[in-house]
Amino acid sequence: MIATLHIKNIGIIEDLSVDLNNGFNVLTGETGAGKTLIIDSLSIACGGRFSKEIIRRGENFCLVELNIYLPQNEQSIDGNIIVSREVYLNGRNSCKINGRLVTVNELKEFMKKIIDIHGQNDNQTIMSKQEHVKYLDNYIGKKILNEKTEYIKLYTRYNEIKKELKESYGDDKEKQRKLDLLKYQFNEIDNANLKQDEEDLLEIERKKILNSEKIYTCLKEVDCNLSENVIDGINTSIRALEKIEDIDNEYKEKLTALKNIYYDVQELARDISGLNDDVSFDDGKRNEIEKRLDYIYDLKRKYGNSITEILQYKKEVEDEIFNIENLEDHNNKLKEELNIISKQMLQKSKILNEIRIEHSKILNEKINKELKDLEMKNAKFNVSIKYDENLEFNENGLNDIEFMIATNVGDEEKSLIKIASGGEISRIMLAIKTVLADTDEVPVLIFDEIDTGISGKAAKSVGEKIKIISNKHQVLCITHQANIAAKGDYNYFISKKVENEKTFTNIKLLNEAEVLEEIARISSGDITKNALEHAKEMRYNTN
Numbered sequence: 001m002i003a004t005l006h007i008k009n010i011g012i013i014e015d016l017s018v019d020l021n022n023g024f025n026v027l028t029g030e031t032g033a034g035k036t037l038i039i040d041s042l043s044i045a046c047g048g049r050f051s052k053e054i055i056r057r058g059e060n061f062c063l064v065e066l067n068i069y070l071p072q073n074e075q076s077i078d079g080n081i082i083v084s085r086e087v088y089l090n091g092r093n094s095c096k097i098n099g100r101l102v103t104v105n106e107l108k109e110f111m112k113k114i115i116d117i118h119g120q121n122d123n124q125t126i127m128s129k130q131e132h133v134k135y136l137d138n139y140i141g142k143k144i145l146n147e148k149t150e151y152i153k154l155y156t157r158y159n160e161i162k163k164e165l166k167e168s169y170g171d172d173k174e175k176q177r178k179l180d181l182l183k184y185q186f187n188e189i190d191n192a193n194l195k196q197d198e199e200d201l202l203e204i205e206r207k208k209i210l211n212s213e214k215i216y217t218c219l220k221e222v223d224c225n226l227s228e229n230v231i232d233g234i235n236t237s238i239r240a241l242e243k244i245e246d247i248d249n250e251y252k253e254k255l256t257a258l259k260n261i262y263y264d265v266q267e268l269a270r271d272i273s274g275l276n277d278d279v280s281f282d283d284g285k286r287n288e289i290e291k292r293l294d295y296i297y298d299l300k301r302k303y304g305n306s307i308t309e310i311l312q313y314k315k316e317v318e319d320e321i322f323n324i325e326n327l328e329d330h331n332n333k334l335k336e337e338l339n340i341i342s343k344q345m346l347q348k349s350k351i352l353n354e355i356r357i358e359h360s361k362i363l364n365e366k367i368n369k370e371l372k373d374l375e376m377k378n379a380k381f382n383v384s385i386k387y388d389e390n391l392e393f394n395e396n397g398l399n400d401i402e403f404m405i406a407t408n409v410g411d412e413e414k415s416l417i418k419i420a421s422g423g424e425i426s427r428i429m430l431a432i433k434t435v436l437a438d439t440d441e442v443p444v445l446i447f448d449e450i451d452t453g454i455s456g457k458a459a460k461s462v463g464e465k466i467k468i469i470s471n472k473h474q475v476l477c478i479t480h481q482a483n484i485a486a487k488g489d490y491n492y493f494i495s496k497k498v499e500n501e502k503t504f505t506n507i508k509l510l511n512e513a514e515v516l517e518e519i520a521r522i523s524s525g526d527i528t529k530n531a532l533e534h535a536k537e538m539r540y541n542t543n
Contacts (some may be wrong), residue, residue: 001473002115003080004067009056010044011037012496012503019509021490023259024470027478027507028485028518029494034505035478038494039117041446042476043065045109047095047116061088070443115444126403126429127417133401135432136383136438137247140154140359144352148396151348154341155395161338168331170393175324182321185303189314191360192299194307194498199296202289209286219276224268234262346389349397353387356399360385363435370431370465375458379428380406382413403432426450427462434465437472444474451481460538462489486538491515515539 006017012034029035037054044050045064054198055062063086071079085107086094095107102110116126126135137144208215241255296307302431304310323330360383367381406413409425419425426447433440447466451459463484466475470489491510496503509516519538520531 001069002066002476003069004065005038005042006067007038007041009059009060010041010054010064011505013037013041013505014056014502016505016507018075018492018507020474020476022474023489024467024487025474025476026485026488026491027476027494028480028491030496033494033496035494036448037505038507039478042115042446043117044087045083045085045107046111046117047085047104048117050093050537052087052089052091055087055089061086068444070114072396083107101306106472113442115443116429116433116447117446118433118448118450126432129402129415129417132383132403133396133399135403135436135440136356136360136401137396138441139363139436140355141439142431143359144355147351147355148347151352151397153344154345154348155393156404158338158341158345158393161334163339165331165334165338168327175327179321179324182317183323186314186317186321189299189303189310189317192295194296194299194311196307196311199293199307202293202296205302206286206289206293209289214275219272223269223273226265226272227420230265231262231269234258234265238262247481342393345393346398349387349389349393349399352397353385356383356385356401366435367431370434371428372429373461374427374465375454375461376407376424376427376431378407378409381415381428381431382406384413389490426452427454430462430465430469433469437469440473442473444476447471447475447477447479450477451479451484455481456483459483480522482519482535483538485515485522486519486535490516491518493518 001022002020004017004019007013008015027038040054041064044062045066063084065082065084068081068083069079070081082096082098084094084096085104093104095102095104097107097110120313126132137148238255238258241251241258245252245255299310300306303313319355330433364382368379371377371379371381382404384400384402384404387398388400389398391398391400398455403416403420404413405428407419416428419428427450430450432449433445450462450466454462459481460483462481463486466477467487469475477484477488485491491514493508493510493514495506495508497506498504516532516535516539517527519535520527523534524531
């Protein structure tokens, strides 16, 4: 849902913020107060078209900012998403989602999943033909979901095989060039006889050779100190303790401990002396090590960042060589698998088509009933479902699906996107949305021009339909009809004022008494006692 709407420098709106609510939000107000500008602002935030003439006079930019709460959305940990769009007189755009700069197209793609604006066709997902199959399948629900899930698995593998066959190393010359290159790479790595820890061991050995003189001097010093000082000193101490060991057990224990130390130090001295014997001053060996390290570095530059990665690459090359050398057999197996999958997809496509045809009849009946309630008694809605096995498989099978409408008796049915009247479109959308309310995934619906050309019974029916939809979606509706305003959960009044020869738009959330007064004003033009009684009847009469 839209939690907060902030608009700056659009038309007569200087700087306006409003907190919105879940359910049915009704916007009414004075003529020319800026109601349409609010819809225009929302359209701008949805990536819609923009004219610089809409920027408030004297300003060089406008801003629309939305705080949207979507608890299940992956782009926000806490559910809150900030969407903003700034547009400047020079045409420059700055679009952001949670502070991240995005293009206008990215903003449009993101927002079309969140907001449908009915009355401005370019923001309606239902006005996009490719969305119609999704609406139909969502309406059908579980009965088609399992079949479609199985079909999608087949379709995914189908595309993988086609891609692999298409990228099958080209012609014979290209295949041979690829094979020669792979064999060269394999042999180069194989002949290197690499060992997993080899590089680390060579680096240690190289470091020891480079520091051999220092190592020899230090080890020699340690050896001399241990042999000439420490061992002789411990030996002298042992002889002294041996003279008194019989006097007290404690002396005997210390003598034993000292003898152990003597043997440990003797062994340590021998080890250190042996280490010194291993110190190498061999420049030839150092050159061999450096040459080997350079060779490993060269292989790393070509095939991976470590010996492990190089050996893994060698395995991949070996597998690819095998595939190329056995390409014909491999491709034949792929073609055989593709043929099997195609037959399975064809069968699934037939099942999907049958399910869609069956349920589209029910959907047609429900939507046409809603259209009659909305005073479009002569309109006829139809889900056009075409099935053609000559079509290329797509993610929905072999169906071409489009929502069609004939608005008058004798009219040829037309694609929904070719309906010209804004009022008709809005009512048609309302009928569809009422039926699909439980399955429609777009959380926010905005109705503009929904009451064009209707009054009385039709207006009351429109209000009832929107009320039903608002149980599952957040709805914003600009209306001039009292019957529609009377159904609102939250009613906002839009007004304008003039200060210092400038016009400003204000918006206010009405309390219940103010809602009744506004319904009375819309209904009769004046807030009289009779008008208020009539407003109460519309507001509270559930019949």
